[in-house]
Structures are given as structure tokens and as C-alpha cells.
Amino acid sequence: MSIEVKVPQLPESVSDATLMTWHKKPGDAVGRDENLVDLETDKVVLEVPAPSAGVLKEIRIESGTTVTAGQVLAILETAEGVVAVTAAPAEAKAEAPAQKAAAAAGGKLAPSAKRMVEENKLDASQIPGSGRDGRVSKGDVIQHMAGAKSAPAAASAKAAPAVQLPAASGSRGEQRVPMTRLRARIAERLLQAQSTAAMLTTFNEVDLTEVNALRARYKDKFEKTHGVKLGFSSFFIKAAIEALRRFPAVNASIDGNDIIYHEYYDIGVAVSTERGLMVPVLRNAESMSYAEIEKGVSGYATKAREGSITLEELTGGTFTITNGGVFGSLMSTPILNTPQVAILGMHKVQERPMAVNGEIKIRPMMYLALTYDHRIVDGKDSVQFLVAIKEALEDPARLLLQL
Known part of the structure; x- marks a missing residue:
């Protein structure tokens, strides 16, 4: 049939x-x-x-x-x-070598990694996985292939003395490839945000001494109890939610000539993947515990990088947080994730000398950036919003007491 x-x-x-x-x-x-x-x-x-x-x-x-x-x-x-x-x-x-390799890997290949294994006829059992439970990602395959290519070169270098040769004339190469649908969509949305929103960015800085102390004090017990590491994400998301409660315009979105004030907090967390930037959404984050937030962020990041995340998990959101600090960024101006009217940018934690009660002390500092749509959010609200986040993180007890 x-x-x-x-x-x-x-x-x-x-x-x-x-x-x-x-x-x-x-x-x-x-x-x-x-x-x-x-x-x-x-x-x-x-x-x-x-x-x-x-x-x-x-x-x-x-x-x-x-x-x-x-x-x-x-x-x-x-x-x-x-x-x-x-x-x-x-x-x-006869079964293809790539299929045998995939079977040897115990079915722990992400879809994008499986394609690369099959296309390049690799032995997946020889590729160490960096994902949860040893899952092999596309990045793991690329790293494995790069190592395989460099090994013969290294062997040749040991076998014969290096000889300096002039670069061949006209040997420069280039590669032209079409944009993926995701990359094209990202470009479209970024251009749309720049052409339709009155974007402005305001900055502040936060001293993370107290947050670091809390994490150091409870990280082992937290991980043992909840099965997930205590990172910065939960603190910043909790602080952002409390600030959004005080300044509801920052949690709004625009629909034509209407402003929609959301009475819930669906927080998008930007994740960088090999296919491009994705923003999975934590639904009703205001009702989530620190552990639930950490698990949610970690789980979404893994799914996004493995290519198994669903469109529903990427849809919606009332406010977005992006962390360029994981790549070493000290300061940036993030672009709005329209139709949202604001996005918070986190950056690298950098130890700097600060004046504290008349004394110079070394403190772990982070610059914060809030890009907002000035059509909806006033400058006063944007500044006070960042101040609210700063105060909550510099005195984390405020988060527990919702002060």
C-alpha cells in the first residue's frame, strides 16, 4: 500500500x-x-x-x-x-557507515548534528558530546572535524622542518551562501524595529557583591536540592519582574495605535545558537521560584542549541533579557524585540575600583542597558526602572520581601 x-x-x-x-x-x-x-x-x-x-x-x-x-x-x-x-x-x-555511527552514539545526536554526521560519513561514537546526558550537538561535530583536520597538519609539521613560502598570487577565496530563513527573519525584525520604534538606551551599573556572596554561600546546597546550578539568571529575572510591577509601561507592547498593558510577566531570554539568535519565553515567570527559573533557562538554552525547541516556546513574551556578558561584552545597546517596548542588556562582570563609604574598594561591577521605545516609555520611567533593578540586586533581600 x-x-x-x-x-x-x-x-x-x-x-x-x-x-x-x-x-x-x-x-x-x-x-x-x-x-x-x-x-x-x-x-x-x-x-x-x-x-x-x-x-x-x-x-x-x-x-x-x-x-x-x-x-x-x-x-x-x-x-x-x-x-x-x-x-x-x-x-x-548494507547499512551506511553514518547510520551505524548514529546507532553507536546511542541516539544522542541532535538533529543538526545527525545531518552533519551523515553528510560527512563520520563515526558518531568517536565524538564527545557536551550536552545533557552526553548529547552531541552540531558544535561538537564541528569541533571534532576541526580536530581531525588539524591532526595530519600537526603530524606533517613534526615530520619536516617548516619552510616559509610566499603567498600564492590570487589565492584569496570567498564563499557566497544564501541566508537561512532564520537569519533572514532576524534581519527583517531588526530592521523593522529600527524603522518603526523611537529607540533610546539608558545605562546604569550594579555592584554584584551581595549576589555573589549569596551564590557562594548557597550554591552547593541549591544544586544538591534542586538539581540545577544557581546562576545570575534567576536574580536578574526576579529583579526585572519587581521593576516591571512598578513601571507597567515597560512591560507593555504596541498593537497598531493601541498600547497593551500586560498584567502577567512572560520573560524572553535571548539564546545564541549556531543558526542565529532565539528568544524562548518563560511563561508567567512571576509565579516561578529561583530553581524553576534556572531550570527553565537552562532547558530552553539546550533545546535551542540542539534544534529541538518548538515555535510555541519562542512565541510571545512581554519583556526580554539578553546577556552579552557571556561573550565578554562590557557595554552594548540591545535592539528591541518588537512589539515589546523594552529590552534589558546584561554585560560582563568586571572587577573595578569603586568609592564605597569614602574608601576605594574592588567590586564586581556590571553595566546594565535598557533600550526602550520612547513613544511609550518616558525617560524618567526608564531611568527609575534600572535604578529599581540596581537596588534589588545590591540588596537581594528586597527580592524576597518584594520591596
Whole structure:
């Protein structure tokens, strides 16, 4: 019996997708729910699983084609034909090295990593995974490939003395590749924010001495109790929520000529991935504990980098926090995540000499930046918003007492 493999129902607000990579070719046997092909939308990569075990009879849409929901991608032959293929090992095709490697990896390959393993015919069992439970990410594969390429070069360097040769004339190269849908969507949204919002950025700095002391005092017990590390994220998100309560305009969004004041706090946390920036959202963050926030941020970051995050987890949000400090940024002006009207930028913690009660002391300092839409948020509110965050972090007891 023949079955049509169709483009699944796409998430709301997504009209089409781009067919990225077929993982099977005509004549290949497939198992039920085995991923046949990847579809890239503006935000996430969707997998199309086989609706039944069988043999891939025909591929109707090639890679790089734009497709819509319900469109037929391939034809799958099921039933008796499958039994014949799987029951006759002498006639079955030899399993591809990449598939054996994937099996050896215990199924711990992220979708993007699996594609690279198959395309480059790598042995996944030889690639150490940096993700949770040893999961192998695309970054792990790239690092493994880079190490493999550098090893022969290093061996050659030891075997023969180095010889300085002049650079070959005209040897400079370049590579032209089309933007991914995600990268194009990011560019579109950034340009839209700059052209439609009256963006302005205000700065302040925060002394993290007390936060560091709390983390040092309770980090081991916190991790043992909750199974997650106590980082900066929960402190900053808690502080931001308290500041948003006091200045509701900062938690608003714009819809045409209307201002929507949100009475809940869905906090977006920007995550950098190999495909581009993603902003998963912590829903009703005001009701979450410190441990729940840390688990949520960590879990979303892992899913975003592995390519398993869903569009629903990236949709919405009333306020966004981005942390350029993890890359060493000392100061920046973040761009709005429209239709939100404000975004908080965290930066690198830098020890600096500060005047404290008439004395010079070395303190762990961080610059904070609030970019806001001046059409909705007044300068006074933006400054006081940052001051509220500063006060909460420099005296964390305020967060517990909601002062």
C-alpha cells in the first residue's frame, strides 16, 4: 500500500517552510516515526517523521524548495513490501557507515548534528558530546572535524622542518551562501524595529557583591536540592519582574495605535545558537521560584542549541533579557524585540575600583542597558526602572520581601 508523506500542519503565523535535507533516498527502508526530512521555518526546524514503516518509493520535492502545509513530499510503500526488505538480509542494502555511527552514539545526536554526521560519513561514537546526558550537538561535530583536520597538519609539521613560502598570487577565496530563513527573519525584525520604534538606551551599573556572596554561600546546597546550578539568571529575572510591577509601561507592547498593558510577566531570554539568535519565553515567570527559573533557562538554552525547541516556546513574551556578558561584552545597546517596548542588556562582570563609604574598594561591577521605545516609555520611567533593578540586586533581600 502506498502512503503520501505530507508537509505537517505548520505552526500558527507560519505560512510556508523550506525543505532542507532528505535523510533517506528512494529505495531505502524506513521505520515508523523515523525522521525523513527537515523543514526550516522562520524560527525552528521541523522534522517530518515516517507515518509507517516501509520503503521510500518516491521523492517529489527536492531540497531547497519552499513548501506549504499539506503538500505531498514523498510516497512511502508499506505492508508486505517492508517485510520482504527487512526479512531478507542477504538482499538488503548494507547499512551506511553514518547510520551505524548514529546507532553507536546511542541516539544522542541532535538533529543538526545527525545531518552533519551523515553528510560527512563520520563515526558518531568517536565524538564527545557536551550536552545533557552526553548529547552531541552540531558544535561538537564541528569541533571534532576541526580536530581531525588539524591532526595530519600537526603530524606533517613534526615530520619536516617548516619552510616559509610566499603567498600564492590570487589565492584569496570567498564563499557566497544564501541566508537561512532564520537569519533572514532576524534581519527583517531588526530592521523593522529600527524603522518603526523611537529607540533610546539608558545605562546604569550594579555592584554584584551581595549576589555573589549569596551564590557562594548557597550554591552547593541549591544544586544538591534542586538539581540545577544557581546562576545570575534567576536574580536578574526576579529583579526585572519587581521593576516591571512598578513601571507597567515597560512591560507593555504596541498593537497598531493601541498600547497593551500586560498584567502577567512572560520573560524572553535571548539564546545564541549556531543558526542565529532565539528568544524562548518563560511563561508567567512571576509565579516561578529561583530553581524553576534556572531550570527553565537552562532547558530552553539546550533545546535551542540542539534544534529541538518548538515555535510555541519562542512565541510571545512581554519583556526580554539578553546577556552579552557571556561573550565578554562590557557595554552594548540591545535592539528591541518588537512589539515589546523594552529590552534589558546584561554585560560582563568586571572587577573595578569603586568609592564605597569614602574608601576605594574592588567590586564586581556590571553595566546594565535598557533600550526602550520612547513613544511609550518616558525617560524618567526608564531611568527609575534600572535604578529599581540596581537596588534589588545590591540588596537581594528586597527580592524576597518584594520591596
